[in-house]
Amino acid sequence: MTDTLSVETASIPKVKRRKAVDWDGYLFIAPYLALFLLMIVTPLLIGVWLSFTKGDLFGVERFVGFENFARLAGDPIFREVVWNTLYFVVLTVPTLTILGLALALALNFQTRWAAVLRTIFFSSTVLSVTVVTLVWRLVFLPDGGLLGEISEALGQTPVAWLNDPQLAMPAIAITTIWWCLGLPMVLYLAALQQVPRELYEAAALDGAGRWRTLWSITLPAVRRTTMIVIVIEIILQFQLFGQPQLMTLGGPNNATRPIVLFIYETGWRQWELGYAAAAAQVLFAMIMVAAMAQYFVSSRKEEA
Amino acid sequence: MRAMRLHPAALTLVIIGAVIMMIPLLWVLGLSFKSNAELLADTSRVFSPPYTLENYLNIFGNGEVFRWIINSLIVSLGMTTGVLVISSLAGYAFARLDFPFRNLIFIIVLLGLAVPEQAVIIARHQMFSAVEMHNTYFALIIPGMATPFGVFLMTQYFKAIPKDIDEAALLDGASRFTVFWKVLLPLTIPAQATLGIFVFLTAWNDYWWPLISGTNKEMFTLTVGIASTQQNFAQTEGLGFLMSQAVFAALPILIVYLIFQKYIIQAVAGAAGR
Structure with a gap:
């Protein structure tokens, strides 16, 4: 930086240049x-x-x-919220990554229709968590909700998604995927536009089919983006908070209580700030470890 | 042109996906135009008349909800202005001026991008409690202005402007601040737009901090206000009213999105891909 600067300014008369520390x-x-x-x-x-x-x-x-940390380690509820968070990350991150890539592949065309569809798939991303959860509570409501009305029209008994311990977390995951799908799609679209067209032309000359081209050219070309998408989504989804806080209050029976909701309730309902802060440090560390592990694994693959 | 075209089966899947994306929003939009009395009896006739504007008129008759909308506007516009001003100043300095510890400070600021909200929010809440500043616009606006993303984006942008431009102005005897204000700043308008829209969206949608800082009903933002009324929505007769508030919270954002789509996608991809 400084080198290029001095080279460029060398030709300019030295009137305005200051030598002293500035x-x-x-x-x-x-x-x-x-x-x-x-x-x-x-x-x-x-x-x-x-x-x-x-x-x-x-x-x-x-x-x-370390009393707070020891207490966290022995707290069955904290163990449960860690599991819930990991379960949620597993439900959402791979789906978001794969759907994001699929959508980007399908909509990477310079046509008006592709543009309209891209707009639609990104539009939910700009909504606030309160609007998203309000919409989806109405979708999942068994009595008078959208899915309830549909299943009644089909002669089925409506399912109480958010009250079922087995279905509540998947329901929150579906809500989240609907909300967050735009970002991975956009990141993949940006990456696909960087892939040199000559590669595809060469593949076509070699008689490679769709799948072969996808597997041998497109996927390797977007590998770095895949890593970025996965890291970003892990970081984002580890921080799950508003959806369960607004849709299920962490229930039924703690089934949808994630770490951040635990921090919020410990801090602002029970006013145990030290304990909440300790849980926050654990979450911070988990996010860092996950991001670094992913980074490490991907860079190793790059070398091979 | 690329040889590949979308397979009809794939196209069908994408269109089904787009319909799934749209239906919940259309459902809510439909509900917001239904009278509350009708919704109490049956929600299944959303897509058939009669429709009414009663819920929207109620928003303006309801001082509380109107107040929340104003609060959201003040907080979002305040935060946007603040971020633009301080990020432009800092971005110019990091990109153009040489001062001791510049690179070290820049790296530390960038590391701030990795700090999640949970790691700071408890202590931040304590700090504002200590000076009794909760339930003020100041408390709602200031924390969001500290985002390192703005500085990062503006620094990148200032670096991309050719140096000859400001050197010519400096030779003409302009001061540093004049160069920044009169010469370079007008050139950064695209970046200002990207950053401004991004900050506005984030502020408008922000939930956790306003939830714990603005706890008086008069200081709710629209996001928090809607959360506060939706807790027992199944029992209330105000379902249609609640939906009209949701539309009110979503519509400005969706319109901003449709107009500034290009900038928003740039900003979002930039914030993610840093």
Whole structure:
């Protein structure tokens, strides 16, 4: 950076060049830097500190070492919410990745119809979680809901999706896939446009069929994007919160209570801030590990 | 042109998928035009008349919901303006000025992108409690302005502008700030649009922070307000009214999306692909 700068400025008369250390830049970054330190760095550090404390009856925190983390490890409800979160990630991330790729492949055409369909598939992404859950609660409502009306018209008994411990999480997963499908599709579309056309022409000359072309050219070309999509979706879906908070309140029988809802309830219903902060650190670590594991696995494949 | 064309079977699947995407939205839109009395008896005649505007008129008759819409607008526009101003200033400095520890600070700011909301929200809530700032627009707007994404995007954009442009202006005797304000900033308008729309969308849809910070009914954003009324919607007679609020929350966003589709997709893909 600095090298190219000095080469470029060398030809310019040295009137305006300052040699001394120049602190002017700080005037420009000061407003942002203040916010960054105050709203991200400080709460992050306080959060780490909080996770090692416990509030007493007067709300004064005292240092308790790893007590909160030990308590989390032995808490059957926390174990359950970790499982629920992992289950939800497994339900959503592979589906979102595969559907995103399939849609991108199907809609990567310069026609008006493809553009209209792309708009439709991305439109749900811009809605807020409250609107999405409101819509889907009405879809899943057994009495008077959309699926209920359809099954009644077909002569079936409506299913109470959100009240069934087996079906509630899949229902939330369906809602989430409907909501989030736009992002992986858009990322794959961007990647597909980077694939050199000559590759496809060469494949066609070699007489490769659709599947062969997909397998040998398209998939290897979008491998990096697949990695990005998976990492992003793992990070996003690990943070599941609004959907169960609004659709099921974590029920029935804890079946849909994820880690973030646990943090929210521990922190703002029971006011156990230290315990909630500890759970937040565990989630943060899980997200980091998942993202790094995925990154590691993918970069290893790249070398091979 | 590419030799491959979409197989009819695949096309059928895609169209079925698009219908599945649309039906829940059309269902809600239909419900919002139905009188509450009719919905209480039967929800199955959504796609047949009579329709009514009563639910939408009720929004303007209902001071509370109207207040939530205004709150959402103030918070979203405030956050958007704030992010644009501070990110442009910082982006210019990171891209163009040489100052001590510049690269180190930039890397630390970028690392901030990896911090999830859960890791900071408890302490952030404590901090605003300590200064008794909850239930203010300030508290609803400020945390969202700290997003490193804006700085990242603006820095990239300023770097892409050829250096000759500002060097010529500096030679003409313009000050740093004039170069930034008069010469470079107008060139960044596409990036401002992308970033601005992205921040507006995020702010309008934000849920967790407004839920815990703006706890007075008068300080609800529309997102939180709808959440507060939907808890027992099956029993209430206000199903159609609730749906009209949902449409009100979704419609501005969908319109913004349809108009600025290109920018939004750029921003979303950029935020994800950083």
